[in-house]
Each structure stands twice: as C-alpha cells, then as structure tokens.
Amino acid sequence: MQKILRIAGALVLLAVVAVAGFAAFVAARGVPTYDKPTPAPLTVAHTEAQVVRGRKIASMLCVQCHSVPGQPLKGKLMDDLPTEFGEVWTANITQHPEHGIGRWTDGELVHLLRTGVRRDGRYAVVMPQFPNMSDADIQAVVAWLRSADPVVQPDPTPSHPNHYNFLLKALTNTVMKPLPAPTGPIAPPDTTNPVAYGRYVADGLIACYACHSADFKKMNPLHPELSEGYYGGGNPMLDRQRRVVPSANLTPDETTGLAAHYTEANFVRAVRFGQRYDGQPLRYPMLPHTGLTDSEVKAIYAYLQTVPAIKNAVVAAQ
Numbered sequence: 001m002q003k004i005l006r007i008a009g010a011l012v013l014l015a016v017v018a019v020a021g022f023a024a025f026v027a028a029r030g031v032p033t034y035d036k037p038t039p040a041p042l043t044v045a046h047t048e049a050q051v052v053r054g055r056k057i058a059s060m061l062c063v064q065c066h067s068v069p070g071q072p073l074k075g076k077l078m079d080d081l082p083t084e085f086g087e088v089w090t091a092n093i094t095q096h097p098e099h100g101i102g103r104w105t106d107g108e109l110v111h112l113l114r115t116g117v118r119r120d121g122r123y124a125v126v127m128p129q130f131p132n133m134s135d136a137d138i139q140a141v142v143a144w145l146r147s148a149d150p151v152v153q154p155d156p157t158p159s160h161p162n163h164y165n166f167l168l169k170a171l172t173n174t175v176m177k178p179l180p181a182p183t184g185p186i187a188p189p190d191t192t193n194p195v196a197y198g199r200y201v202a203d204g205l206i207a208c209y210a211c212h213s214a215d216f217k218k219m220n221p222l223h224p225e226l227s228e229g230y231y232g233g234g235n236p237m238l239d240r241q242r243r244v245v246p247s248a249n250l251t252p253d254e255t256t257g258l259a260a261h262y263t264e265a266n267f268v269r270a271v272r273f274g275q276r277y278d279g280q281p282l283r284y285p286m287l288p289h290t291g292l293t294d295s296e297v298k299a300i301y302a303y304l305q306t307v308p309a310i311k312n313a314v315v316a317a318q
Contacts, residue, residue, distance in 0.1 A: 023166070031164060031172045036121045039107035039181070044139045046146055054144025056291045057137060060206050061128070063151070064287065066090045072155040074100075080238045080285055081126065086165035088126055093145065096154035101145065109142045116178045125164065125172060129179045131222055132204035134188040175217050198303030201296050206289070208300070211235055212247045225307075232257075232310030239284045246314045247286075253309040258301075268297045 044050070066073040075090045094100040101109065108119040116129045130138060145152055189200035202208040203224040213219055214229025224230065233249035251257040261277040262270065269275045274288035289297075 026166065026169050026173050029173065030169050031123055031125055034117050034121045034123060034178060037108065037111045037115070037117055037119065037181075039105075039111040042105070042107035042110060042139075044106045044142045044146070046143045050140045050143035051147045051149075053137065054140035054142070054147070055149065057141050057205065058144050059291045060289055061130075062093070062141070065127075066093050067151060072151050072153060072157075074155040074157040075159050077160070078126065079240050080242065082167075082238065083242065084165055085126070085168040087163040088168070089160035089162055090127075091124070091159040092155060092157055094152050094155040095146070096156055099156055099158045100154060102154060106139075106142050106146075109145065110138055111181060113138055113141065114179065115181055123172060123178060125162070125168065125176070128207055128210065129221055130204070130207070131179050131182065132186065132200075132224070134200075134204070135186050136188050137205065138186075171217070179221055194299045194302040195306055196303075197296075198299035198301065201292070202300045202303055206292075208250070211237060211285070212250050229310060229312070231304065231307050232312045233314045234312055237285050245283050245285065246316070248316075249310065249312045249314050250304050251307055251310045251312075252305050253311050256311050256313045257309060258304060262301075264298055264301050267301045268294055271297045271300065 062073065065078065066075055068076055072094050074092045074094055078088045078090060081088055092100045095102045097103050104119055112118055112124060113130050113133075115131075116124045116127055118124055189204070190196050207221075207224075209224040209227055209231060210216065210219055210221075212231050212233050212235065213224075213227040214232060214234055216235065218228035220226040229235075231250040233247045233251075235247040237245045237247055239245050249257045252259050254260065258267065266275075266277045270277065270282060271289050272292055272294070273290070274282045274286065276282055
C-alpha cells in the first residue's frame, strides 16, 4: 500500500512539475513568432472591378474590426473578446509606410490573409484566416487596400500594443496556430450552382460557420464541414458589453434550426438587414451584411438546407 501511495505521489508531483514547466514556458515565450514568410512574387491587378469587389468583401470582413465609423482603418480595441484574453487591439492597415501596410508587397498581404502570419513572422492573434477564399477574391481585397478609398489612406497612428493574458498565450502555443499556405490555385466557385455558390459564400468568403458552429477552438478552417457542431450554433459569442449571445442553429433541423422559423425570404432579411423572423433586430455580434445580394443570401440558404441537421435548442440572449 505504501508503495502505491509513493508511486501516486510521484505521479502527482510529476504532473505538477509538468504544468508549472509549461506555464513558465508560455509566460516566457508569449505568443509564438514564426519564420518570416517568403511568398512567391505577386502583382495584383488594381482594376476598378477588382477594387469594387474588394471593397464589398472588406466591408464585411475588415472594416468592423479595424476601424470605428468614419475613421481610417488604423486599428481599435477588440471590445467583444473575453476579458480572459487580455487587451487585444487590431492593427493599422492603412497605406502608411511605417505604421500601416504601405511597404508590404501584394504577396505578403495575401500570405497574411491566408495564414495569419505577418511579413516579420509575428502571428496575427484572433485575426481570421481565409484559406478557402478564391484567388480572385483575396486579390480583390488587396486591390482595395491599395486603392484611393479614404479609409485606407495613410494614417500615422501606430498600432496599439497588445497586452495578452496567460490564457491567450497558452492557446497560441497549443490550439491556435497559423494555417499552411495553399499549394495551388484556388478557383472561383460555380455561380450557376446555388448550393456550391452558397457553400463558398458561407464558408470560403465570410466564414459564417466559425460563429455558427459549436466552439471557436474546435473549428476546422481548412475543412469547415469538419468543425464540431457545424452550423449547429450555441457558440457563446459576446456583445460589446461582453454579455453572452449564443449563435443561432442554422442547420435544417425542423424544431431547433432554420426550418423552425425561417423561410428563404425572411432569411434574406435577417442576413442583409439584421431583422429577425419576428421583426425584431438581431443582436450584435450578428451585423447586417448589406454588401451581399439577394441571390448570394439565397444561395447560402440553399446550401444550409443540405448540411446535416443538428438538434440544438439554442437559448436566445435576453
């Protein structure tokens, strides 16, 4: 019996030492830095059509996080992240040569959007990556960032320093990692196939699955359909007062999913204009996606009818 107790005590001590060692490692290392990327040379065509397309995409993906209304994209505090993450600020992504992206190459910008790794190897913590966005669309975003749009003109505001808490440092040393760069071209979707196009818009373009699946830590950006609770909702999102707002179940379950309340028509109103099926406004962090067309939202709706139904009665935030 004494031998068993000694062994158990040794194992507990070993576990304590291992945990303490990991904690010390994380505290000392902080958020990892990776090798500086060397993307292949790329020159994006800055045509009017590219800029218009890029502005549309960026209005749904970049503007809300990197600016406040009426100001340049000079970065801001992410006030809807858990306090356990610390103080996280987005970067200045105006064309300023020192404090923005004025000296970045087109290839470096695409690499960041694909992988989450900056030109100097630093990891862009909590920034979404877009591994499945078509080459044409991701280059359109770059074209817009290089454009004459007032919000991307050079602003000398330095990016605010971040103050990450231990939890976020630990996550970036374990489950939060950069994505691999694509090994080949990513073609645009077939816009004549509503289901295929809806999947692209929902998963590849604006990443609806990330919020509407079960848990950010258990999503699969490379293969979104393998994310835990894919479109089943319940992910505990936060509003700007850091109150929990669970994401909705968007699977075709007849009692707890889309089919319970949403037709194609009121789904379009919800996504484009932020209006629930009962006429009430949708809660932040769900924002109106006015940049999407009716046909794009209808395609998303068509795709969502094909995903596996999940019975998950999400309790709406009060």
